[in-house]
Amino acid sequence: MRLIFSREQKPPRLIATIPNAMTQAPPRLLLIDDDISLAKMLHEFLELHGFQVTVVHEGETGLRCVNEDPPDLVILDVMLPDISGFDVLKRLRADHDLPVVMLTARGDESDRIFGLMGGADDYLPKPFNPLELTVRIQAILKRSKLDTSGQPARDTLNVGPLTMDLKRCTMSVNDTPVPLTAAEMRVLEQLMRRPGEVLSRAGLTKLALDRPIEAYDRSIDTLISKIRGKLATAGIKAQCIRGLRGHGYVLDDEFSAQD
Structure with missing residues (x-):
C-alpha cells in the first residue's frame, strides 16, 4: 500500500485501523509546520x-x-518562516x-544528522506516507512504556556505574x-539490556528507532557519538x-x- 501525498493531494479519509497504545486520554500532538495545506491534511489524518x-x-x-x-x-518542520526548526529543537x-x-x-x-545531534527522536523527509508518520509516532509513544518484547519494562538497568531508570526516563x-x-x-537502553553482546547498526536501528x-544511514553512529560524549562528561573515561x-x-x- 503506497500512500505518499504532496501538499496538493488530500489523504484518504481512512486507510487502516491502527490500535492506539494509550487507553485513556488520546495522545496530544503539537504540529509546527508553515505549510498550511499540508498541516491541515495531517491534522485531519x-x-x-x-x-x-x-x-x-x-x-x-x-x-x-x-x-x-x-x-x-x-x-517539527525544519523550514519555518521565523526561526529554523533546528533552533526550535535546541530551545x-x-x-x-x-x-x-x-x-x-x-x-x-546532513539535515538528518543535525536533527539527531540536536536531540530529535526521528526524522522524516517530505513527501512521506502519512500512515508511516502515524506508526512512527505511536512507536515512539509506546516505547516509553514497553520494552521491545511488548512486556512491561523493568524499572532499572544497571551495568557497571551506569544506571538507567526506565520508569522516570x-x-x-x-x-x-x-x-x-x-x-x-x-x-x-538496547546496549544495556545486552552488555557484552555485539549489536549491528541495522539491529540497533530497528530496536531503538523502530x-x-x-x-x-549514519543515525546510530551519530547517536552513539553523542552518548559517548555525555558519558565522558559524567566520568566515564574509557x-x-x-x-x-x-x-x-x-x-x-x-x-x-574514571578508567
Whole structure:
C-alpha cells in the first residue's frame, strides 16, 4: 500500500485501523509546520487515527505552546518562516524532554544528522506516507512504556556505574545525572539490556528507532557519538561503547568510571 501525498493531494479519509497504545486520554500532538495545506491534511489524518492535534505555523508560537501546555510529542518542520526548526529543537531540548519528530522537504543526510545531534527522536523527509508518520509516532509513544518484547519494562538497568531508570526516563553514572535525549536513551537502553553482546547498526536501528536502516544511514553512529560524549562528561573515561568495524557496537560488561 503506497500512500505518499504532496501538499496538493488530500489523504484518504481512512486507510487502516491502527490500535492506539494509550487507553485513556488520546495522545496530544503539537504540529509546527508553515505549510498550511499540508498541516491541515495531517491534522485531519492524525485525528482520524486517535490523536488530539494542535497546529501552529511559526516556531516561536510552537515554543510558547510547549511552555504553556507541553504535548506528548512534537512534529517539527525544519523550514519555518521565523526561526529554523533546528533552533526550535535546541530551545525545546534546553527545557523539555518530550519526543520530537522532524519533517523536511529536503532529504539531505546532513539535515538528518543535525536533527539527531540536536536531540530529535526521528526524522522524516517530505513527501512521506502519512500512515508511516502515524506508526512512527505511536512507536515512539509506546516505547516509553514497553520494552521491545511488548512486556512491561523493568524499572532499572544497571551495568557497571551506569544506571538507567526506565520508569522516570533518567540516566546516571554513579548517581551523576546524564541528560540524554529520548533517542539516545533508547539506543543506550538496547546496549544495556545486552552488555557484552555485539549489536549491528541495522539491529540497533530497528530496536531503538523502530525502522529499517537506510542506505548511507549514519543515525546510530551519530547517536552513539553523542552518548559517548555525555558519558565522558559524567566520568566515564574509557570508551565503554566500542565500535567493531563491519559488525556494530557493544557495551563492555566490565568497566568503571574514571578508567
